Amino acid sequence: MSAHQCPQCGASVDVDTSKLSATCAFCDSPLEVSTAEEAEPVDAVAPFQLTQEQASQRLRTHLSSQWLAPSALQKLARPGELNAVLVPFYRYDATVRTQFSCSVGCYWYRTETYTTTVNGKTVVRTRQVRETEWSPLSGTHGRTWIDHLVSASKGLPESEANQLEPFDVGAALPFAPSLVAGIIAERPTIGHTEARATANNELSALEKREIAGAHLPGDTHSGLKTSSQVQVDAVRLVLLPVWVAAYPLGKGKALRLLVNGQTGEVVGKIPRSTTKVVLLVLAIITAIVAVVGGFLVCGGLTSALGSM
Amino acid sequence: MRAIRCKGCGGAVAVRPGEKLPACLFCGSPASDLVEEEVEQVEQPELFAPFAVEQDTADTAFRKFTKSSIWYPSDLKRARLELKRLLVPAWAFGGRIEVHWTGLERASNRAGKRPVAGNETVDIEQVLVTASRSLRQAELFRLGAFDEGKLEPFSREEASAPFELSEMSRSAAKERAIGAMEDHRKRSIQNQHGLLLVRASTILHHIAGRPVLVPIWIGAYRYNDVVYRILVHGQTGALVGKAPKSLWKMLGAGLLALMLLGFIAMCVLGGGGFAALIGSQ
Numbered sequence: 080m081s082a083h084q085c086p087q088c089g090a091s092v093d094v095d096t097s098k099l100s101a102t103c104a105f106c107d108s109p110l111e112v113s114t115a116e117e118a119e120p121v122d123a124v125a126p127f128q129l130t131q132e133q134a135s136q137r138l139r140t141h142l143s144s145q146w147l148a149p150s151a152l153q154k155l156a157r158p159g160e161l162n163a164v165l166v167p168f169y170r171y172d173a174t175v176r177t178q179f180s181c182s183v184g185c186y187w188y189r190t191e192t193y194t195t196t197v198n199g200k201t202v203v204r205t206r207q208v209r210e211t212e213w214s215p216l217s218g219t220h221g222r223t224w225i226d227h228l229v230s231a232s233k234g235l236p237e238s239e240a241n242q243l244e245p246f247d248v249g250a251a252l253p254f255a256p257s258l259v260a261g262i263i264a265e266r267p268t269i270g271h272t273e274a275r276a277t278a279n280n281e282l283s284a285l286e287k288r289e290i291a292g293a294h295l296p297g298d299t300h301s302g303l304k305t306s307s308q309v310q311v312d313a314v315r316l317v318l319l320p321v322w323v324a325a326y327p328l329g330k331g332k333a334l335r336l337l338v339n340g341q342t343g344e345v346v347g348k349i350p351r352s353t354t355k356v357v358l359l360v361l362a363i364i365t366a367i368v369a370v371v372g373g374f375l376v377c378g379g380l381t382s383a384l385g386s387m
Numbered sequence: 388m389r390a391i392r393c394k395g396c397g398g399a400v401a402v403r404p405g406e407k408l409p410a411c412l413f414c415g416s417p418a419s420d421l422v423e424e425e426v427e428q429v430e431q432p433e434l435f436a437p438f439a440v441e442q443d444t445a446d447t448a449f450r451k452f453t454k455s456s457i458w459y460p461s462d463l464k465r466a467r468l469e470l471k472r473l474l475v476p477a478w479a480f481g482g483r484i485e486v487h488w489t490g491l492e493r494a495s496n497r498a499g500k501r502p503v504a505g506n507e508t509v510d511i512e513q514v515l516v517t518a519s520r521s522l523r524q525a526e527l528f529r530l531g532a533f534d535e536g537k538l539e540p541f542s543r544e545e546a547s548a549p550f551e552l553s554e555m556s557r558s559a560a561k562e563r564a565i566g567a568m569e570d571h572r573k574r575s576i577q578n579q580h581g582l583l584l585v586r587a588s589t590i591l592h593h594i595a596g597r598p599v600l601v602p603i604w605i606g607a608y609r610y611n612d613v614v615y616r617i618l619v620h621g622q623t624g625a626l627v628g629k630a631p632k633s634l635w636k637m638l639g640a641g642l643l644a645l646m647l648l649g650f651i652a653m654c655v656l657g658g659g660g661f662a663a664l665i666g667s668q
Contacts, residue, residue, distance in 0.1 A: 176487075185499075185501070214501050216504055219504070221485060295586075
């Protein structure tokens with residue numbers, strides 16, 4: 080095995096020298112051959128549960144639902160275009176305590192009298208009107224989060240990693256060289272400090288969502304402010320399975336589609352074919368012209384007949 | 388470990404070497420359905436709660452039970468029931484629980500309630516969760532809690548009764564124990580603060596558990612060739628069980644109700660006829 084740094088996206092990929100790949104699995108750029116410094120030990124590896132054929136089937140189904148995607152993209156879904164990549168993630172177990180403050184609303188009902196007209200007569204009726212009693216509330220929330228994942232790869236931005244999740248980390252096995260033999264395994268290119276900051280932000284956001292959704296009493300709330308303290312209980316480095324299809328778009332850009340190697344979830348921003356968009360716009364304009372033209376002709380005929 | 392397993396219900400108990408059972412403790416199947424075999428025990432019990440209820444008290448509880456409903460057949464009192472001792476597997480978990488809660492309390496505002504919040508940290512010495520395979524959770528729940536304060540070291544050789552083999556893993560038991568701890572604290576907070584509603588999030592510290600055994604008297608009896616199971620709590624004497632209902636008694640009651648209805652109908656119609664007679668005069 081030797082490590083290769085991608086000059087384009089920064090990914091550092093362990094490549095089996097017997098299967099030396101000339102391009103980066105993440106962005107299809109040519110690989111820079113360099114030996115990375117002492118690698119951080121990997122705790123666990125989750126094996127692929129989707130075969131290359133199954134992953135390409137998922138990709139085909141996904142692409143066929145994208146009408147405006149360039150037709151050339153269909154070739155990306157050929158099994159041979161998919162690379163198996165073990166992507167590094169930091170897996171956090173953390174205890175989070177959050178202080179919150181907000182206004183909690185409890186509904187109550189007021190009986191209101193109103194007049195209305197029934198059969199030409201004015202009558203007095205009553206109705207129930209919902210009102211809200213607001214009270215300030217400050218309190219705490221706490222829970223333990225197990226197996227929160229943060230991408231450790233510059234090649235896989237956190238936003239895309241979140242779309243690929245969930246991964247079943249319970250299926251991960253303790254690291255053994257045989258688990259990565261013959262598969263491209265990326266080394267972590269995002270350091271602990273940066274990943275920890277991401278974990279802090281994400282866990283704080285999750286806490287806020289949980290407080291809003293499940294912790295606050297009453298019927299409604301507003302102005303929720305939270306402040307979370309994240310205490311990391313354990314952090315482990317795991318390699319998770321992703322099928323990657325990379326396709327150069329020219330000018331240093333590449334299209335990259337990812338398939339979760341466990342669930343088959345497809346992630347990636349699919350470009351629109353300029354030809355297809357132009358054709359669609361033209362078709363819409365033609366349809367509008369045809370409809371308007373039809374109305375005008377019909378209207379002209381009617382008025383001509385009316386004047387007779 | 389040598390154990391006796393029932394081919395009928397699958398229930399397995401460990402007995403002292405050479406000890407035989409006349410019938411399955413769980414379903415009453417005869418000895419011919421029992422096989423002795425080598426079994427794997429998930430974890431060896433470390434502690435047990437000794438019997439505080441003796442045979443005669445357990446028998447009295449059953450006699451009292453046979454008279455507890457007017458629908459039970461009159462000859463149920465004469466049913467032959469042999470209650471046997473059985474130690475049921477359970478897990479005793481303890482630890483520290485940090486509860487962050489919110490709730491609604493009564494208030495003299497227009498909504499009639501107001502939000503409140505708080506937190507507490509409590510040390511829970513032990514909660515017991517039963518891990519029986521053959522007895523239903525609902526049965527054991529109705530039997531009531533076991534006093535976890537009375538646990539003693541357990542040795543297989545000196546076991547005072549056959550004990551059921553646990554097939555519940557530590558992690559599954561832990562999950563159930565945590566659920567029990569959280570429910571317990573929520574109820575306690577709700578009562579303590581007089582809340583209309585309580586919501587809680589928890590952080591757990593140093594949760595540890597040990598496999599234990601808790602005592603029950605168990606018996607199966609036959610009535611009209613149907614087997615009924617009775618459980619008596621080995622610490623409190625509480626009884627959980629089923630009994631047949633007398634068909635004759637229920638038919639009799641039905642007839643009586645019909646006659647009563649008929650009588651009322653006659654009174655009403657007869658009275659009506661009488662009134663009509665007066666009216667026509």
